[in-house]
Amino acid sequence: xxxxxxxxxxxxxxxxxxxxxxxxxxxxxxxxxxxxxxxxxxxxxxxxxxxxxxxxxxxxxxxxxxxxxxxxxxxxxxxxxxxxxxxxxxxxxxxxxxxxxxxxxxxxxxxxxxxxxxxxxxxxxxxxxxxxxxxxxxxxxxxxxxxxxxxxxxxxxxxxxxxxxxxxxxxxxxxxxxxxxxxxxxxxxxxxxxxxxxxxxxxxxxxxxxxxxxxxxxxxxxxxxxxxxxxxxxxxxxxxxxxxxxxxxxxxxxxxxxxxxxxxxxxxxxxxxxxxxxxxxxxxxxxxxxxxxxxxxxxxxxxxxxxxxxxxxxxxxxxxxxxxxxxxxxxxxxxxxxxxxxxxxxxxxxxxxxxxxxxxxxxxxxxxxxxxxxxxxxxxxxxxxxxxxxxxxxxxxxxxxxxxxxxxxxxxxxxxxxxxxxxxxxx
Amino acid sequence: xxxxxxxxxxxxxxxxxxxxxxxxxxxxxxxxxxxxxxxxxxxxxxxxxxxxxxxxxxxxxxxxxxxxxxxxxxxxxxxxxxxxxxxxxxxxxxxxxxxxxxxxxxxxxxxxxxxxxxxxxxxxxxxxxxx
Numbered sequence: 001x002x003x004x005x006x007x008x009x010x011x012x013x014x015x016x017x018x019x020x021x022x023x024x025x026x027x028x029x030x031x032x033x034x035x036x037x038x039x040x041x042x043x044x045x046x047x048x049x050x051x052x053x054x055x056x057x058x059x060x061x062x063x064x065x066x067x068x069x070x071x072x073x074x075x076x077x078x079x080x081x082x083x084x085x086x087x088x089x090x091x092x093x094x095x096x097x098x099x100x101x102x103x104x105x106x107x108x109x110x111x112x113x114x115x116x117x118x119x120x121x122x123x124x125x126x127x128x129x130x131x132x133x134x135x136x137x138x139x140x141x142x143x144x145x146x147x148x149x150x151x152x153x154x155x156x157x158x159x160x161x162x163x164x165x166x167x168x169x170x171x172x173x174x175x176x177x178x179x180x181x182x183x184x185x186x187x188x189x190x191x192x193x194x195x196x197x198x199x200x201x202x203x204x205x206x207x208x209x210x211x212x213x214x215x216x217x218x219x220x221x222x223x224x225x226x227x228x229x230x231x232x233x234x235x236x237x238x239x240x241x242x243x244x245x246x247x248x249x250x251x252x253x254x255x256x257x258x259x260x261x262x263x264x265x266x267x268x269x270x271x272x273x274x275x276x277x278x279x280x281x282x283x284x285x286x287x288x289x290x291x292x293x294x295x296x297x298x299x300x301x302x303x304x305x306x307x308x309x310x311x312x313x314x315x316x317x318x319x320x321x322x323x324x325x326x327x328x329x330x331x332x333x334x335x336x337x338x339x340x341x342x343x344x345x346x347x348x349x350x351x352x353x354x355x356x357x358x359x360x361x362x363x364x365x366x367x368x369x370x371x372x373x374x375x376x377x378x379x380x381x382x383x384x385x386x387x388x389x390x391x392x393x394x395x396x397x398x399x400x401x402x403x404x405x406x407x408x409x410x411x412x413x414x415x416x417x418x419x420x421x422x423x424x425x426x427x
Numbered sequence: 428x429x430x431x432x433x434x435x436x437x438x439x440x441x442x443x444x445x446x447x448x449x450x451x452x453x454x455x456x457x458x459x460x461x462x463x464x465x466x467x468x469x470x471x472x473x474x475x476x477x478x479x480x481x482x483x484x485x486x487x488x489x490x491x492x493x494x495x496x497x498x499x500x501x502x503x504x505x506x507x508x509x510x511x512x513x514x515x516x517x518x519x520x521x522x523x524x525x526x527x528x529x530x531x532x533x534x535x536x537x538x539x540x541x542x543x544x545x546x547x548x549x550x551x552x553x554x555x556x557x558x
Contacts, residue, residue: 045543048480048481048482048494048496048542048543049480050478050480050496060478061542062480062494062496062542064494064524064542064543064544065524065542065543068524068543068544147482148482148492148494149490149492150490150491150492151482151484151490151491151492176481176506176507176510177481194436195434195435195436195437195438195440195441196436198434198441199433199434199436200436200477203433203434204477204503204506375440394438394440394460395438395440
């Protein structure tokens with residue numbers, strides 16, 4: 001017999017937890033979280049540094065503490081969850097195929113599905129670094145798990161490629177555990193990490209950050225023995241003659257995160273080429289009705305607080321979908337009205353990508369990222385040709401997600417509106 | 428007159444600050460583009476502090492280590508002493524968030540508290556092997 005639930009949430013990390021709690025708050029009793037790890041909380045469990053929750057709780061928590069605040073609510077409200085459970089397929093009809101040790105393989109029929117699978121790290125294979133395949137090359141997140149959860153130190157002399165926040169955090173972590181972090185190399189002319197992490201994880205410990213540098217060779221056959229760094233030109237290619245050798249036994253890679261959308265793709269969810277996440281509407285609903293997405297599976301965030309906020313919206317929208325059963329009553333001629341959100345002039349993407357005005361919440365957050373560092377510029381929003389927002393910013397950087405708010409009233413008032421554009425302007 | 432250079436962490440601008448100090452007193456902060464920069468520059472050269480996070484070993488737990496933090500921020504200069512003292516600390520499961528793992532770390536007057544719940548391992552025979 002197939003078990004039935006109103007809402008099934010795929011993933012028990014920060015997004016899945018917040019979505020489940022929000023769905024329950026909005027009146028849905030029948031919910032289930034499916035989590036492949038042995039505990040709830042996702043990647044927060046290995047992020048033992050502090051700085052989480054400033055927006056949500058007004059205090060700085062460590063990752064496990066932040067997760068615990070949500071896990072407690074899940075337990076208090078008796079929200080059902082299954083651990084050690086791998087989802088292997090979701091059909092367009094929302095039949096979920098999953099497996100675990102106790103139940104073997106089983107099917108679940110959901111009325112609505114919330115995708116909250118998170119993201120994974122870009123691996124060495126994606127970087128085209130030549131050389132052998134010796135031991136001692138880890139993604140920064142793998143090293144983080146080894147040190148903070150398993151209690152192992154994966155190496156003594158370390159070079160880090162990529163200055164994403166996980167790489168910076170691990171530079172400090174490995175140093176505190178007694179390793180020597182020799183250098184952090186970053187391909188781009190700026191770091192993708194937060195300033196605070198550059199100061200508190202690198203500067204505090206005298207670890208050099210080399211911008212516009214990359215690894216051009218990894219030495220060692222059985223174990224990493226060293227790496228060669230070279231400066232790169234404006235074209236991103238190594239400049240001959242700038243090579244420098246670093247002896248090390250470990251290379252950590254912190255070179256980007258990719259939303260984990262294999263399940264989404266297989267079920268026919270349309271994905272955005274820029275974010276690698278689903279294309280969603282104002283309800284964070286994908287092109288498949290009743291299938292929602294939130295958190296890092298939708299687009300990679302830098303602050304977990306915003307993941308929780310977005311996931312709570314997805315949970316509420318899924319609850320509304322269940323309660324309506326039928327699409328909301330709207331006048332015939334307006335039913336198919338959709339407004340496209342366009343990103344241009346330095347804005348790389350927006351979430352959501354389309355808005356159905358009648359379905360909009362009273363106030364909606366549009367999140368986006370810019371493609372380069374911009375100083376003293378404006379974020380502008382146009383309703384067709386009319387500029388409705390012009391916000392001065394001293395700095396915009398690719399590493400910091402940006403957002404603007406749109407209200408339902410504002411959009412309903414613009415009755416002939418077809419396209420909303422978000423862009424960067426110099427004046 | 429002594430000069431210290433640092434990067435402001437207030438926002439992504441990362442202003443390059445120059446702080447001038449005379450007889451232990453901050454004379455000026457330059458290079459900041461907002462008030463927060465001046466406040467940060469002053470604090471960072473006179474009394475820099477950090478919350479320290481690390482792990483300590485656990486006996487009989489479902490995990491081999493538990494994450495911990497200083498309950499309040501401590502002097503930046505005391506980070507390594509704090510870490511060194513915690514290397515010697517072992518706790519026994521169960522551990523709950525907020526449990527005091529060590530009182531008054533490295534003479535700072537600040538306690539170390541657990542930041543993760545670790546329950547008792549059912550398999551108590553194999554949980555103590557450290558590598």
